Amino acid sequence: MQIVFYVAAAMAIFATLMMLTRLNAVHALLYLIVSLLAVSVVFFVIGAPFVAALEVIIYAGAIMVLFIFVVMLLNLGRKAIDQESTWLKPGMWAGPLILAAVLAAEVAFLAAHAAGPEIGGQVIGPRAVGIALYGPYLMGVELASFLLLGALVGAYHLGVRPRQKTVKEKDHGNRSDESGIAPSGDLVRAGADRPAGTS
Amino acid sequence: MNEAIIHVITVLGVLFVVLNIAAGLIWVERRLLALWQDRYGPNRVGPFGLLQVAADTVKLFFKEDWIPPFADKAVFVLAPAIVMLTALMSFTMIPVAPGIQISDLNIGLLFVLGMSSLGVYSVVLGGWASDNKYALLGGLRAAAQMLSYEVFMGLSLMGVVLLAGSFRLSAIVDAQRHMWFVVPQFLGFVLFMIAGVAETRRLPFDIPEAESELVAGFHSEYSGMKFGMFFVGEYVGVVLISVLITVLFFGGWLGPGLVPIAWFLIKVFAFIGLFILLRASLPRPRFDQLMSWGWKLMLPLALCNLVVTGAIVMATRR
Numbered sequence: 001m002q003i004v005f006y007v008a009a010a011m012a013i014f015a016t017l018m019m020l021t022r023l024n025a026v027h028a029l030l031y032l033i034v035s036l037l038a039v040s041v042v043f044f045v046i047g048a049p050f051v052a053a054l055e056v057i058i059y060a061g062a063i064m065v066l067f068i069f070v071v072m073l074l075n076l077g078r079k080a081i082d083q084e085s086t087w088l089k090p091g092m093w094a095g096p097l098i099l100a101a102v103l104a105a106e107v108a109f110l111a112a113h114a115a116g117p118e119i120g121g122q123v124i125g126p127r128a129v130g131i132a133l134y135g136p137y138l139m140g141v142e143l144a145s146f147l148l149l150g151a152l153v154g155a156y157h158l159g160v161r162p163r164q165k166t167v168k169e170k171d172h173g174n175r176s177d178e179s180g181i182a183p184s185g186d187l188v189r190a191g192a193d194r195p196a197g198t199s
Numbered sequence: 200m201n202e203a204i205i206h207v208i209t210v211l212g213v214l215f216v217v218l219n220i221a222a223g224l225i226w227v228e229r230r231l232l233a234l235w236q237d238r239y240g241p242n243r244v245g246p247f248g249l250l251q252v253a254a255d256t257v258k259l260f261f262k263e264d265w266i267p268p269f270a271d272k273a274v275f276v277l278a279p280a281i282v283m284l285t286a287l288m289s290f291t292m293i294p295v296a297p298g299i300q301i302s303d304l305n306i307g308l309l310f311v312l313g314m315s316s317l318g319v320y321s322v323v324l325g326g327w328a329s330d331n332k333y334a335l336l337g338g339l340r341a342a343a344q345m346l347s348y349e350v351f352m353g354l355s356l357m358g359v360v361l362l363a364g365s366f367r368l369s370a371i372v373d374a375q376r377h378m379w380f381v382v383p384q385f386l387g388f389v390l391f392m393i394a395g396v397a398e399t400r401r402l403p404f405d406i407p408e409a410e411s412e413l414v415a416g417f418h419s420e421y422s423g424m425k426f427g428m429f430f431v432g433e434y435v436g437v438v439l440i441s442v443l444i445t446v447l448f449f450g451g452w453l454g455p456g457l458v459p460i461a462w463f464l465i466k467v468f469a470f471i472g473l474f475i476l477l478r479a480s481l482p483r484p485r486f487d488q489l490m491s492w493g494w495k496l497m498l499p500l501a502l503c504n505l506v507v508t509g510a511i512v513m514a515t516r517r
Contacts, residue, residue: 021254024271026271026274026324026327027273027274027380030274030324033320049304049306050306050309052306053306053309053310053312053313054309056313056314056316056317057309057313057316060313060316060317061313061317061319061349062346062349064322065316065323065342065345065346066342066346067321068320068323068324068327068342069323069339069342069343070343072323072326072327072335072338072339073339075335125305125306126305126306126309127367160255172294189456190272
C-alpha cells in the first residue's frame with residue numbers, strides 16, 4: 001500500500017506541475033484531471049474511500065467537465081497559445097516559487113519532526129463520514145448549504161432573461177420600452193445588441 | 200495462490216463476456232430494428248447473418264486509420280480509449296452471481312457513478328480534438344447533456360441506497376431478497392432508466408451525434424478502429440446500464456428455479472431489448488427541450504423521490 005501511495009502522490013505532483021506549465025488550456029485541464037484522479041487514489045490508500053469516490057465524481061467528473069465546456073465554447077486556437085507564451089515569462093514564476101518553497105520547507109520540517117498517521121490504518125467508510133457530517137459538523141453542513149443557496153440565487157439572477165413579450169403586448173406596450181434602458185442586473189439579455197423598439 | 204488464479208479467471212471471463220455481448224449487440228440491434236421496421240436486416244454473412252459483426256470488425260481493421268492534420272493528435276487518440284476504459288472499469292464492481300464479482304468495494308455504486316461521469320470526457324475531448332465545427336458542436340452538446348443528466352442519475356439511485364443501507368452492490372442485491380426495489384422505488388427506476396439512456400447517448404437522447412443535423416457529431420472525423428471503439432463503447436454502455444438496472448432495481452441474480460447467473464442474464468437481456476425498442480420507436484427531441492426537461496422535470500422529481508423515501512425510511516426504522 002505504501003508504494004501505491006508514493007506513486008500516486010508523485011503522479012499528483014508531476015501532473016500538477018505539467019498543468020501549470022502547459023500553454024494549451026485543454027492540455028492543462030487534462031493534466032489537472034490526472035492530478036485529481038491521483039489525489040483520489042491517495043485518499044483511497046490512506047483509508048478514505050468515500051472521499052476518494054466524491055473526488056472523482058464531483059471534481060474530476062463534474063467541475064472539470066464544466067471547465068472544459070467553457071474552454072470549448074471560447075474556441076481558443078493557435079493565437080491563444082501564442083498569447084499565453086508571451087504572458088508566461090520566466091520572471092512570472094518567481095513569486096509562486098517563493099511561496100511554494102516556504103510550504104515545501106514547512107512540509108520538510110513537519111516530516112522531520114512529527115510522525116504522521118500510518119498509511120492504511122483505519123478505513124473510514126461512507127457511514128462514518130455521514131455520521132460525522134450530521135453529528136458534530138452539522139453546523140458546517142448548514143453553513144455550506146446557505147452558501148450554495150446564495151450562489152444558486154445569484155447564478156439565477158445573472159442568467160435569467162427578461163420575460164418574453166407576447167405579440168399582443170409588443171403591439172400595444174412597446175412605447176414604454178423604447179427608452180432602451182435595460183433593467184439593472186441582467187447581464188445576459190437575448191437580443192440586447194439589437195436597437196430597442198424596432199418592431 | 201488458488202484464489203489468485205480464480206480471481207484472474209473472473210476478471211478475464213467478465214472482460215470476455217462483456218466485450219462479446221457488446222459486439223454481438225450490434226447484430227442483435229440491427230436484426231431487431233429490421234424486425235420492427237418490417238425488413239430483413241443483415242442476413243447474408245453466416246447463419247442468420249451472425250458473422251456480420253466479425254466481417255465488420257475485419258473491415259474496420261483494414262480501413263485507413265486517419266488522423267486529420269488539423270487535429271490535436273494526442274487528445275484525438277486518447278478520446279476513444281477513455282470511453283472503453285471507463286465503461287469496462289465499471290464492470291469490476293458488478294455482482295454477477297454469488298462469488299462472481301471482481302471487486303466488492305464498500306463504495307461500489309459511487310465507483311460506478313464516478314466512472315460514468317469520467318466517461319463524458321471521451322465524447323467531449325473527441326469533439327474538441329477533431330477541430331471540426333460539427334464535432335465541436337457535438338462535444339458541446341454532450342458536455343451539457345451529460346452534466347444535466349448525471350445530476351439526477353445519481354439522485355435517483357439514492358433511494359435504493361437508503362433502502363439497502365449501503366453503497367456496496369452485493370449488499371444492495373441481498374437487500375432485495377423479499378422485494379425487488381422496483382416496487383418501492385418505481386419513480387427512481389423510471390428516472391434512472393431515462394438518465395441511463397441519456398448517459399449512453401442512445402436514440403431519443405443521441406443529440407451529440409444527431410446524424411441529421413451534425414453529420415456524425417463528435418465522431419465525424421474518426422475512422423477505422425478508433426471509430427470502432429466509440430461504436431462498441433456505446434454498446435458496452437448499454438450493457439452497463441442494463442446490468443445496473445438489473446442489480447439495483449430487479450434483484451440481480453435473485454430468482455426462483457434457475458441458477459443465479461441465468462436469472463442475471465435473462466434480466467439483463469430483457470433490458471437490452473427494451474433499449475433497442477426505445478431506439479426503434481421514439482423520435483429525437485430538440486436540444487433545448489432535452490435540457491429543460493432534465494432540469495425542470497426530472498431533477499425535482501428525483502429530489503421529491505429522495506425526500507419521500509428518506510422520510511419513510513426514517514419513520515419505519517424507529
